[in-house]
Amino acid sequence: MLIGELAAATGMGRDTLRFYERLGLIAGERRANGYRDFPPETVPWLQYVRTAQALGFTLAEIRRVGEELREAPDSAAALSALFEEKLRAVDARMAELAALREELAARVDTGCPLRAAQ
Structure with missing residues (x-):
């Protein structure tokens, strides 16, 4: 083709x-x-x-x-393992983003968004 x-x-x-x-x-x-x-x-x-x-x-x-x-001798099992690996990566990234969101939310209305909340 x-x-x-x-x-x-x-x-x-x-x-x-x-x-x-x-x-x-x-x-x-x-x-x-x-x-x-x-x-x-x-x-x-x-x-x-x-x-x-x-x-x-x-x-x-x-x-x-x-x-x-x-x-892989069993591609279904191999694919499931890859999906589980990707799920772990997604979960870790979601945790990082949640922490980032909390940090950003703490800086709202502090007068200077680059200073840490007190």
Whole structure:
């Protein structure tokens, strides 16, 4: 499948697909004429990438996760473990944000928002 066909099938732009290729998220073989030729399984993989991004995974995490899932004997268990890991990261970030919110709220109406509340 040529890059234009892949773009049409996924709704992604060619520049995005080239970027993903540079990151190693997708790989296309070069034809004799220099055109990229992507295997059909690239379409569902890119749908997975979009879903993973919507769930808060970075492209680096998605690349790592993809490698881990391909090597895992039980991909469902491996995926659950990755979700649990991401949940722990989200919980930690939520705690950090709650503490930041409290700090900001304590500084409201202090006359100088950069001074600590007394």
